Amino acid sequence: MGLLVFSSCCILFHAATTTVTSTATTYRDTTPKVVVSSKNASGYNFRWPGPIGHRVITVDANGGGHFRSVQDAIDSIPDNNRMNVLIQISAGVYVEKVVVPVTKPYITLQGAGRDTTAIEWHDRASDRGPNGQQLRTYRTASVTVFANYFSARNITFKNTAPAPLPGMEGRQAAAFRISGDKAYFSGCGFYGAQDTLCDDAGRHYFKECYIQGSIDFIFGNGRSMYKDCELHSIATRFGSIAAQDRRSPYEKTGFAFVRCTVTGSGPIYVGRAMGQYSRIVYAYTYFADIVAHGGWDYWNGADNKNKTAFFGVYKCWGPGAAKISRASLAQELDYEAAHPFLVKSFVNGRHWIAPSDA
Ligand SMILES: *[C@@H]1O[C@H](CO)[C@@H](O)[C@H](O)[C@H]1NC(C)=O
Ligand SMILES: *[C@@H]1O[C@H](CO)[C@@H](O)[C@H](O)[C@H]1NC(C)=O
Numbered sequence: 001m002g003l004l005v006f007s008s009c010c011i012l013f014h015a016a017t018t019t020v021t022s023t024a025t026t027y028r029d030t031t032p033k034v035v036v037s038s039k040n041a042s043g044y045n046f047r048w049p050g051p052i053g054h055r056v057i058t059v060d061a062n063g064g065g066h067f068r069s070v071q072d073a074i075d076s077i078p079d080n081n082r083m084n085v086l087i088q089i090s091a092g093v094y095v096e097k098v099v100v101p102v103t104k105p106y107i108t109l110q111g112a113g114r115d116t117t118a119i120e121w122h123d124r125a126s127d128r129g130p131n132g133q134q135l136r137t138y139r140t141a142s143v144t145v146f147a148n149y150f151s152a153r154n155i156t157f158k159n160t161a162p163a164p165l166p167g168m169e170g171r172q173a174a175a176f177r178i179s180g181d182k183a184y185f186s187g188c189g190f191y192g193a194q195d196t197l198c199d200d201a202g203r204h205y206f207k208e209c210y211i212q213g214s215i216d217f218i219f220g221n222g223r224s225m226y227k228d229c230e231l232h233s234i235a236t237r238f239g240s241i242a243a244q245d246r247r248s249p250y251e252k253t254g255f256a257f258v259r260c261t262v263t264g265s266g267p268i269y270v271g272r273a274m275g276q277y278s279r280i281v282y283a284y285t286y287f288a289d290i291v292a293h294g295g296w297d298y299w300n301g302a303d304n305k306n307k308t309a310f311f312g313v314y315k316c317w318g319p320g321a322a323k324i325s326r327a328s329l330a331q332e333l334d335y336e337a338a339h340p341f342l343v344k345s346f347v348n349g350r351h352w353i354a355p356s357d358a
């Protein structure tokens with residue numbers, strides 16, 4: 001690529017002096033060659049180059065790699081990273097709390113398989129952090145990503161705190177929090193109970209992932225597509241899958257579940273209106289017979305969320321499917337209304353997700 005890049009402080013990146021290799025990050029490699037022009041908050045145009053160059057770091061708990069811990073590997077990457085960095089993590093259980101800071105985009109965590117490589121920790125919302133304050137839900141995640149262009153493949157993320165009984169307080173325990181934009185996950189496992197996956201902010205694509213939990217186990221204000229994922233409930237007396245936190249009609253956030261399977265134990269609500277303008281759609285999804293009467297929940301009855309939240313269903317099936325469409329709070333969508341939630345343009349995926357991911 002022979003492209004020059006202008007940032008606001010006039011640094012030039014001479015891309016011609018480096019090469020972009022395309023061996024390891026297959027679905028990203030279409031991206032770096034595209035220079036995207038966009039406007040910053042003051043309306044100036046700037047050009048975004050994508051990452052330049054490529055590097056592999058290995059992590060092995062037994063000492064056979066560059067590092068023994070995942071965080072050590074991330075710490076070794078300089079701030080303002082501009083390279084595709086593949087962190088290859090050998091089979092094993094890595095008991096550590098991991099953070100990918102906002103200054104380190106373009107990192108991929110790749111495990112040896114969802115069943116063989118896991119990162120796990122055990123913080124709960126009521127636990128106290130180093131400053132003596134309670135962590136609260138968002139800071140419990142075993143792995144937290146603030147950076148953009150993160151991806152993870154064939155690896156599991158767990159929070160191993162014991163599952164709470166319904167009504168117990170302070171037991172939220174996230175396995176993973178994604179707060180960066182344009183994150184791609186494939187073949188990953190997310191294991192927890194209450195609040196497993198914090199789909200906090202940004203555009204995200206989850207492909208063939210396994211997500212397990214009991215209460216609101218996918219939650220936040222992300223704009224995300226879940227494709228071919230298994231959503232597995234371990235609820236004992238009552239549970240819920242997705243709690244989406246869209247707060248205004250101008251936000252483009254929402255959760256689209258496409259061709260997923262809903263399994264496990266119930267009864268569960270399939271969606272809850274965490275934010276006033278919550279948006280949740282299930283399409284072509286299988287539901288085992290674990291759906292609670294009514295199917296969905298407005299979180300509380302006080303603020304007329306029944307007028308502002310959007311729960312949609314399109315061509316779902318299985319023994320539990322009737323409970324989320326007919327006689328539920330959701331709308332049965334027609335093709336026209338469902339279409340925006342079925343395609344990767346829901347997350348603007350055309351520029352950052354490979355053509356093979358429809
Ligand atoms: C937008 O870009 C212009 C020109 O590069 C710069 O002067 C300005 O500070 C930038 N504004 C923001 C909010 O980043
Ligand atoms: C991830 O796992 C799947 C299923 O085992 C396998 O087909 C794929 O090649 C793996 N991908 C990588 C990058 O290891």
Ligand SMILES: *[C@@H]1O[C@H](CO)[C@@H](O)[C@H](O)[C@H]1NC(C)=O
Nearest residue numbers: 300301302303304305306307
């Ligand atoms: C919405 O809920 C309020 C009370 O929370 C109720 O008075 C109202 O009739 C409901 N509206 C619809 C359209 O169901």
